[in-house]
Amino acid sequence: xxxxxxxxxxxxxxxxxxxxxxxxxxxxxxxxxxxxxxxxxxxxxxxxxxxxxxxxxxxxxxxxxxxxxxxxxxxxxxxxxxxxxxxxxxxxxxxxx
Numbered sequence: 772x773x774x775x776x777x778x779x780x781x782x783x784x785x786x787x788x789x790x791x792x793x794x795x796x797x798x799x800x801x802x803x804x805x806x807x808x809x810x811x812x813x814x815x816x817x818x819x820x821x822x823x824x825x826x827x828x829x830x831x832x833x834x835x836x837x838x839x840x841x842x843x844x845x846x847x848x849x850x851x852x853x854x855x856x857x858x859x860x861x862x863x864x865x866x867x868x
Contacts, residue, residue: 819857
């Protein structure tokens with residue numbers, strides 16, 4: 772039983788660190804991420820275009836079809852998605868594990 776306690780504490784610590792990363796996201800995206808189904812390996816990236824920040828959620832559906840949703844700086848979806856040219860490489864801000 773004593774050996775199990777460190778394992779439980781480590782698991783709790785890792786779970787709390789994951790929540791810290793999620794807490795840095797805009798509120799609307801926090802809700803999306805917290806309720807995301809991990810079956811399709813979702814990935815959230817952050818990138819800039821000029822002075823604007825965008826987020827892109829990508830996941831792979833069966834048959835290797837990529838689906839993407841684009842979000843603005845406040846975390847609201849941009850519909851229809853627009854063509855954008857990032858000014859730098861994307862930063863992975865969340866990945867479902």
